[in-house]
Amino acid sequence: MPRLRDVALEHLRVTGLGLRPAIIGALVTALVALGVAVLQGVGVGTSVYLHAEPPMLPGLMGALLPFIIWGRDTRTDLDFLWVLPVNRGRHALVRVFTGWMWLMAGVGLFALWVLTLVLMSGSSVLPVETLHVLTGGVSALGPLDPAALQSVRWAPGPQIWAVPFVAATATYLLGSALTLGTRHPFRWIAAGMLSVGLIAVVGDAAGTLPAAGWVSRVPLQLLRSLVSGPRGLDALLTARTASLDSTAILTSGARVNVWSAAPRMADWRTAALLWNSAGLLALSAAIHGHRERRGG
Amino acid sequence: MIGTDPPDDHAIATHALCKRYGREPALDRVDLRVPEGEVYVLLGVNGAGKSTLFRMLMNLERPDSGRAEVFGRDTRRDGPMVRAQVGYVPERQDAPHRSMTCGRLLQHVATFYPAWDDAYAAHLVRSLEIPTGKRIGELSKGETRRLQLVLALAHRPALLLLDEPTDGLDPVIRRRALALLAEHLADAPTTVLISTHHIHEIESLAGYVGILREGRLVAQAPRDELQRTVRSYQMEVPDGWEIPAELQVSRRSRSSAGRLARCTLVGEEREVIRRLGVTGARVRQVSALTLEEAALAYLPGDPS
Numbered sequence: 001m002p003r004l005r006d007v008a009l010e011h012l013r014v015t016g017l018g019l020r021p022a023i024i025g026a027l028v029t030a031l032v033a034l035g036v037a038v039l040q041g042v043g044v045g046t047s048v049y050l051h052a053e054p055p056m057l058p059g060l061m062g063a064l065l066p067f068i069i070w071g072r073d074t075r076t077d078l079d080f081l082w083v084l085p086v087n088r089g090r091h092a093l094v095r096v097f098t099g100w101m102w103l104m105a106g107v108g109l110f111a112l113w114v115l116t117l118v119l120m121s122g123s124s125v126l127p128v129e130t131l132h133v134l135t136g137g138v139s140a141l142g143p144l145d146p147a148a149l150q151s152v153r154w155a156p157g158p159q160i161w162a163v164p165f166v167a168a169t170a171t172y173l174l175g176s177a178l179t180l181g182t183r184h185p186f187r188w189i190a191a192g193m194l195s196v197g198l199i200a201v202v203g204d205a206a207g208t209l210p211a212a213g214w215v216s217r218v219p220l221q222l223l224r225s226l227v228s229g230p231r232g233l234d235a236l237l238t239a240r241t242a243s244l245d246s247t248a249i250l251t252s253g254a255r256v257n258v259w260s261a262a263p264r265m266a267d268w269r270t271a272a273l274l275w276n277s278a279g280l281l282a283l284s285a286a287i288h289g290h291r292e293r294r295g296g
Numbered sequence: 297m298i299g300t301d302p303p304d305d306h307a308i309a310t311h312a313l314c315k316r317y318g319r320e321p322a323l324d325r326v327d328l329r330v331p332e333g334e335v336y337v338l339l340g341v342n343g344a345g346k347s348t349l350f351r352m353l354m355n356l357e358r359p360d361s362g363r364a365e366v367f368g369r370d371t372r373r374d375g376p377m378v379r380a381q382v383g384y385v386p387e388r389q390d391a392p393h394r395s396m397t398c399g400r401l402l403q404h405v406a407t408f409y410p411a412w413d414d415a416y417a418a419h420l421v422r423s424l425e426i427p428t429g430k431r432i433g434e435l436s437k438g439e440t441r442r443l444q445l446v447l448a449l450a451h452r453p454a455l456l457l458l459d460e461p462t463d464g465l466d467p468v469i470r471r472r473a474l475a476l477l478a479e480h481l482a483d484a485p486t487t488v489l490i491s492t493h494h495i496h497e498i499e500s501l502a503g504y505v506g507i508l509r510e511g512r513l514v515a516q517a518p519r520d521e522l523q524r525t526v527r528s529y530q531m532e533v534p535d536g537w538e539i540p541a542e543l544q545v546s547r548r549s550r551s552s553a554g555r556l557a558r559c560t561l562v563g564e565e566r567e568v569i570r571r572l573g574v575t576g577a578r579v580r581q582v583s584a585l586t587l588e589e590a591a592l593a594y595l596p597g598d599p600s
Contacts, residue, residue: 017400086408
């Protein structure tokens, strides 16, 4: 019987081998993006924040990686894996774990890239920002009176640097559960996207009909909570810096970033706990489906 | 079922193993007994349940009922320990990690088997002409099969499960692969369960034969016993003669004059002749059959 440590190291090597094109691509992209940033004038005096860079990128990386690791596996690949003399549950877990290590390396590269931009710009590594927050009852749709904006100091602290790592971990766990637990993960994704589209269309249409019942509104409200609510996906992926932030034009004609509220890191912590727990539960269920076949 | 109980030391023992796919039975109360150190040839037409049986031994399929043991270990409870002792060539000629080179895949698999023999693996690679620098996804079916053979043999397992291992190989490589298998068996005590449609190829290695028909193990016996109990009988028969119902017949023919008949019958020769004599048939000649012909007696065919 092989030692689990040897199995883990081998999977780490093999996963890295499989990811080699993606790793090279990511390095090249990071260098090109850095060059572009320099050409665009990022330097001392400009402000660069972690949440302002492609904030969803780590989460996206986490969601996509399982499809690279498991998604292309045919029945042959899985049969091959399962005939090796390792407990199947542990084997699956080891493979997921080694993939996660590569993911953390990728997210680390992303964080390093942002850190480089931050240092180049002379911004603070631990950001302290002044946000223009809309006062209650004012909509940001039309030209905005500057008096409707309130300046709020926002200092998320060092945990803002944990957001990309935690977000990528949660999406990776969920993606791994999907690829490992279902026979046709792409069909599930397509079905999920179709459902979201349908809920949005039906919910919007129902909004114009006073007689529309809760059946059409509740799913839309649930969907909004799931995406942009205080414990939603955006809270996990960006600490709500994407859903609370928008651009508005002032009555003076100036274009400014306005916030419907200042993001609370407590919301992010709760969302991170919920989404990572859900990911772990889903992964456990998916791995359970591949356990040694003891039933019957 | 014809057959004697093999000795007690079984490398493989299944107990009333059953599996259905929908309404179709794939395996029906199969009690396979593969003696340790023997080459056991499993025969059957396509769809007889051979591959399902192999997959169950590897714990890739769950039986509906019954259980299987390999070297006394339950294949479901002790899956990893069982698989550590098994070299498996599956029916499908596919290999994993399509972007990996053959050489890297060999290195990968070696990690999982502490008993992996590098020198022997290199010998197999040379003999079977494995293109080590070629990517798995670019291999032909024959090359994939050769690679699967190396992966199964190179850790010198105590048990080889070979599901149609020479399928897809050209005649030259096929002969070389069989020679390597014979060499492997001579070097180390190994039990082999092999399914094949080309029984003549492994006739010289075969010690036991099992025959699966529609999921049921209809015969299981040492090769000599199978050949001794399945024979061709030529006889002179009276008008309107019919084969006695109690005799298991697989093939029959009758001369145009209607007085001469030839049948392949199962049973001890003396007893068969006695029973035929009771019905008025006079046996003129009894011929031994090749292993393949004897095995065919149990497979579905046209007994006209």
